[in-house]
Amino acid sequence: MAMTMHVDIVSAEETFFSGLAEFVAAPSILGEVGVYPRHAPMLTRLKPGSVRVKRAMSEEEELVYVSGGILEVQPDVVTVLADSAIRGEDLDEAKAIEAKQRAEEAMKDRSAAIEFARAEAELAEAIAQLAAIQKLRKKR
């Protein structure tokens, strides 16, 4: 019997894969890595791409798209901690700008005091998000 290892691919919202596998390939930030059983312990960041898993006792390969995350390798356990498909700095920023615009539009149209207060809160939120993203950019 071929050597196998336990593979888990999980994100915060769901489990994508859990089971025995003979081989895993993942898009590491420094290039794709292939992992066989008894690999040395390794921890690396993933970039967007697909993780390939070759199931034990079958020729089938599973493909899971990840938009980033962390790959943890232990000799007989491989864990992919995937980020959810919808994230990433650019997307976060686009979302923040959108939220900001929405809030500004709502503020122009001061039909009701409650609406205004809510719009103000949304605007503050969007600005705070944008500021946080920009700070993060500067750091890099």
Place this chain on the structure above:
Amino acid sequence: MAGGKEIRTKIKSVQNTQKITRAMEMVAAAKMRKAQDRMRTARPYGEKMRNVAAHMSRAHPEYTHPFMSERGNSKRVGIIVVSSDKGLCGGLNTNVLRLVLGKMRAWEQEGVQVDACAIGNKGLGFLQRLGANVVSSVTGLGDTPHLDKLIGPVKVMLDAYAEGRLDSLHVFYTKFVNTMKQEAMMEQLLPLKSEKLEGAHGVWDYIYEPDAKNVIDLVLRRYIEALIYQAVAENMASEQSARMVAMKAASDNAGNVIGELKLIYNKTRQAAITKELAEICAGAAAVG
């Protein structure tokens, strides 16, 4: 005593209310099951993250990430208040907000300033009424908590901590114990308590790519995010079950009220008939 017609309309209106509460109860019961499933599916990610973080902290006792080092006296704390968007869920929000209020008063007396992040409408409204410094907020999460909605506001808090503007970070939420019982909780997120990371077996070091600092930073950030996501998922399960219980109580109460009203209605009807009979008899006697 009220006339028969008024009582009848009142019974009708209570019955209508009962219909609504019963429908809400059933909707909440269905949603509760889904919310509980989601809460459970969120667990493996948190567990795995915790294990990785635990291994790392054991392998690198000499390196302390800012997220893990205690800071002496705290001057400014950050709080994340998780609450529901909608009401009609019993004492759920009241309990957690009371806890928040108590803690905020205590901090105020110690001269500690508080920066708040509100997740959910009820908490946001409460913090604004209180005049708290709300740094970020997210509302309208719907029935499924999506991580991408939480990232923005949470990042604001984590960045503030990393830059030293906050000395600690706490999360307030309602823990789901079982369908009948939910508990308002306060948990410290940052600095990460080392007890939280215990329980990992064996010590080894990893090969880090691209470098240790980079990866550790990412892992800890994701870990905190996972904890918050878990708190939100638990809060939603708690919300639905609290609503179900509250609506069940409301339906039962409406049933009691209807019973009482029917009794009164029948009594007045009987009294009216008796009165009429007496009048007829009296009239007949006067004529005869």
